Amino acid sequence: MPIATPDEPLTERQLVLTRVIRASPDKLFRAWTDPTLLVEWFTPAPWKTVRAEVDPRPGGSVCVVMQSPEGREFLNPGVYLEVVENKKLVFTDAFVKAWEPSNKPFMVGTLTFDDLGDGTTRYSARLQHWSVADRKAHEEMGFHQGWGKATDQLEALVTRP
């Protein structure tokens, strides 16, 4: 039985980014699940996303490879937990593949793509962590600026004529 830990409210363990984007939900969904598109927008410069492997189905693997300005590569493996085409994507780094526990369960990402019916989509990224400490660490790593810039790049890609 797990050792009891003091409860940390979920609201203090999550980070949220929401934006209304002038594109259809399927374009945003594709930008997240087509590796050739994903590498274009995923990383704020001067970092790069050099390649990505995705298998968007429950239990499917995802691996995004980022490159630092110094040329070092960082693998970010994870697994999809839920996939609803053009509507929702849930993934986590708690598993390196179905269902092998990773060395550090850090977060669950839930993306939703809500069609607002006027050619725009409410895009929401909710990142939930296993601890308040990890949520704070994620903020200190530059979550708001990093995801903000990446989302600018995502928006530029999906609204490109």
Place this chain on the structure above:
Amino acid sequence: MPIATPDEPLTERQLVLTRVIRASPDKLFRAWTDPTLLVEWFTPAPWKTVRAEVDPRPGGSVCVVMQSPEGREFLNPGVYLEVVENKKLVFTDAFVKAWEPSNKPFMVGTLTFDDLGDGTTRYSARLQHWSVADRKAHEEMGFHQGWGKATDQLEALVTRP
């Protein structure tokens, strides 16, 4: 990006119990997924399993309520990750429901039920932890004796004439 942690080999993070049982896979699968059966065998005395709620599908919740000899109740919530009827069940306490991170991701349990074709089933429970420390803690909590006794009770239930 997650903070890098030294890799701990999966083999040192897992506990395994395997037993050949004189019953068909569907009986074992049912003993794990029918709450009225689950409460009969799940807990080694003097502990009791007083109730269980199960929703065996990917993302479905599971909650087993145990009672200590002193009458205190302990909730064990989790989520199913994979369900293959009569063949395989994967669950974890890393989520309290789909896909809300729990306060302490402790383990992933993978149960397999292999039909050996002679009226027996190779029953295997593989418990994989996020850290070597948690695997050790699980052993110190009495994994081998506890799961051994619970499996005796499971075997008695499914082989009952």
